[in-house]
Amino acid sequence: MTNALTMLQALAPEVVVAATAFLVMGLDLRRNPSPRAQATVAIWGLLAGALATIPDWLDTAASNSALTLWGGIFLADPLSVVFRALACVTGALVLLFSIDPVDAERRNPGDFVTLVPFVVLGLMLSVSTGELLTFFVAFEIVSLPLYLMAAWNRNERASAEAGMKYFVTGSVSSAVMLYGISLVFGTMGTTFFSQIATRYEALADPPQAFVLGSLMILAALGFKIAAAPFHIWAPDVYQGAPRPSAMFISTAPKAAMVAVMLRLFWGSLALQGRDFRLAETWMVLLAVMAILSMFWGNLVALAQTDIRRLMACSGIAHIGYTLLGVLAASRAGAELEGAAAAIYYVVVYSFANLAAWGVIVLVGWRTGSDRIEDYSGLARRSPFLAFALLISLLSLAGAPPLAGFLGKFYLFRALWEAQPAWWWMVLIGIVNSVISLYYYFGILKPVYFGAPQDEASALAVPWRFRAGLMVCLAVLMVLGLFPELTRMTLEAGAAILAQQGTP
Amino acid sequence: MIYDPNPVAFWLLAAMVAGCALAVVRARKLFHAGLALVGTLFAVAGLYGLLQAWFLAAVQVLVYAGAIAIMLLFAIMLTHNMMNPDLKSLTTQPWTAAALCLMLLAILLGGTLSSTWQTAPDTTLSPTWTPKCGFQVAEAIPSVQALGFRLLDPFTLPFEMVSVLILVSLIGALVVARRNPALPEAPEGREEKAP
Amino acid sequence: MEPIFEQFVRDLTGGFQVPFWAPMLVSLGLVLAFIALNAMFMIWLERKICGRIQRRMGPMLTGPKAWARFSMWTGGWFQTPCDSVKLLLKEDIIPAQVDRFGFMLAPVLVFMAALAVYVPLPISSTSYAQSAPIVVAVADLDIGLLYVVAITTLTILAILTAGWASNNKYSLLGGMRAGVQILSYEIPMLFALMGPMVLAGSLSLGDLVLVQHAGLFGVPLLGWFLVPSFLGAVVYLICAVAETNRPPFDMPEAEQELVAGFSTEYTAMRFAMFYLAEFSNTFVVCMIFTAVFLGGWTLPGFIPPSSLNLGFFTLPYFDLLAGMAIFFAKAYAVVLLLMWIRWTFPRLRPDHLMTFGWKFLLPLSFVNLLVCIVLAAIQQIYFGGNPG
């Protein structure tokens, strides 16, 4: 058992974020609450939370092991460190982009700001737990506020509809996941990942109910990350929800889910180098999900005229790519590359997506429209916004000097190395990237070559947006321009990650 | 002593669970569906009792039947015309849905019933751990106490998280459900005025 | 109940083994009879008290003149039996537009709840022919206190059903008000009860009483949870009044606004069932208060002998009888307190009621819980173990 100090160190980021969340909530209870002040406090608190992961990072790097609390309910390992920091930064950026429009439109900005740190707390806990039910509870802390944030515009039909759709699909997937958890508990007698692993190893034959249970868990995870064929809710929700909420929905839960998938697949349930019958079953499903997601996302995106629906489709496609990495990670011998590539891709995707959504939020707030034709001439109205959109979309498309390109490259290489016989899957990935170029350019063309519809021109960019966008763009460019840096980090990370799963 | 639940009690409760659940999904009046849900919840609580999980049975009645179901009944009363039977209560393809569900049932039954479970013939819900809290606990711990210790020792974190979960859903639900005084009311408002 | 009943039958008949269902049946009969008779007595008492407090003539004078002339307390007793006969003989009306299923279900549910809540209530204990004292209750459940609070749910459900099924605006509003009120006050009530739970380390009502008898910090009277958890007792009492919809918290049936609330459409026996359940519940909360805060059937430092020798006759089960006497004396003291409250306070407004419950009672019950935890910790550390 660890002493109180280690416990505090391991939990420091969560403690900081939780304290921030309660502080922000307290600020909302004052007689004249100031949402902007709350947002400032929340942003700094979240950044402090991200910084608080550093001791964990150094500690795990130095000892090559994970800090385990309560027998595996809480794990502070490299995987969790990366994603906890990512969750904090995502939350801070979302607040930076959303506080101006939310405050201006008077839609309970204080409560909106209050919920964000709580969601981040849920994200952090869901990526750093080694127990199924704790994960479930943590993920509900993420989902429930997000359902409500989707319905935040209380007097708008589309928003209420988005919230309801998100809620119903999300709850059904929760129920399915719980049923799966109950079956896993029944077969293995425990819900701790590490113990499941050891007991699974001891069994000659995986019980059918266990396979069924884990498939149900997987399907539910597919729902939550909007991977095809469980994606139907995504476009409507992204379109109907208020833009800041949609931005949050499209980034935060996806990254956390990928982390959890990696942990499940690679950390404990699919054991490295041992019995792979179970993993094979899953891999088929994963591959199907990946391919369907890529094709559906990219092809449907071609037909979209609403930029939010388009982003939803592109998000589905990107989940498809990421699943290729998870697939590689669940293959013996290529786990490290696969996992590292998936992590890298998700990080890059988050920043690119945040930047793109930042622009969408600002333009939507100022013009009240999300139609792609209304973006026409954006370059003349605000060169900075146009540039931000250019960089983020190119990165999403995977154009060479940017981080997105490296991300895809790592993914495909990991998949290739994991199983050369899967060359056709790599090919599908490449074909899809090319398709995606087409619709990303479909946005960029009017932005740069179209004429502004109204002459009223220049779009003022508030400093919050400017700062947030700059951070995102800097990340995309630095990660892309200095591949050595990335590779070194990844390799170091992967080496430590290898220790994970054996707490 | 082998744990052997009373078959008569089981079948009665099982029939009540299944019957009430069927009523929940098929009743024509929404309020009746709500009442049937409460019936299901009570029957499930009875099953917990049969399984000797008394504390959980009480919690089920207190929280599920007492809070969740009642809240849903309130929602029915707040949104629904009091007496209108819910005539068009089903979607256009109930048979497709039924077929799907039967398939799901077959899969679930096939998957679960053919499995071997790690069950022991022993009867007592005895915990296999030793409390670390410094309390003197008798050898045969009543299950409520054991449950409490279990919540304190490994499940501390989820326990705290649940409180956060309830807090956030409360904050958010209040915002979404409340009328916004700053904005005009939705179109087609009826004459009703809620307090 | 079970062991005592078996013992009793064996003593009487010389070794007859009772079948397993007999104790249940007997306790059901006893509880039913108790509810009916006790309600009549309480109605009489209520009338007397309201007559005394508010100077109402009827309750003090109706009935044969001689009785009224004899003393103030004997007059007016005739009213209750007359009422009972009237209710029993009235026509049972089911209005045309009601939802028949719900309308008929509601009184049954409410009465079921009133019956079921008696199960874990301990009224006495006896050690006759046994080494350790046995708690006298239908069944002294492991989770008794939780069970009692959980069963209240059924009452809410019944009232909501009655309100909805009557197809009447007054009923619906009354039902919803009652539902909200009971639901809201259940929370501070549970937290108020949690103090004693922590102090005793048990949820069983029998255990709670025994622990109180043992005393806190080794001092017997301190053990009555009224002392260490005084705030809890106050909060519980207020919540209990609200839970039973008694004035000053009788919003659900506020006559001036809602005719008679959820029971507007009910007549005759069905109405009587609501009425009976209400009085039964009132007495039940007083019994719970007695058991949880007033040391139940015990008196500090007083342990009755298991049988009393009267010289010419040995009274068996003396401790049982003495315990019951003590218990009911305490419970009726609480009943009198409730009646005093009822006839002296004006009715609250619904929003005031909610504010009072959520913003005042709930924090107060938290404070109480904290105090109890501290006291329990002191007991644990310096006096070793739970008091029990």
Added chain:
Amino acid sequence: MSAIGLNHFLALGAVLFCLGTYGVLTRRNAIAVLLSLELMFNAVNLNLVAFARFMPNLDGVVLAVFVIAVAAAEATVGVALVLSIYRNFRHIDLDQVDTMKG
């Protein structure tokens, strides 16, 4: 009647879960969907408690307590959303809550 074993409880849980699914799929009324969801959560709890009793392993009961708490939060959110739908559409018929086309 034969002795009641774990499988009986599991089968009942599966039936309950499927009935819940059926309700979610076929009901158009938003609250009816919520009611059906509760059935699904109950099926899970029934499974967990049955496992807990037959294994025997107390953890199942602990997990069930958490599931109940989560279900409570979920229902709160559901009711809030239903009220928001009702305010905007003046009905809660999910089939007609479909304004977005893509």
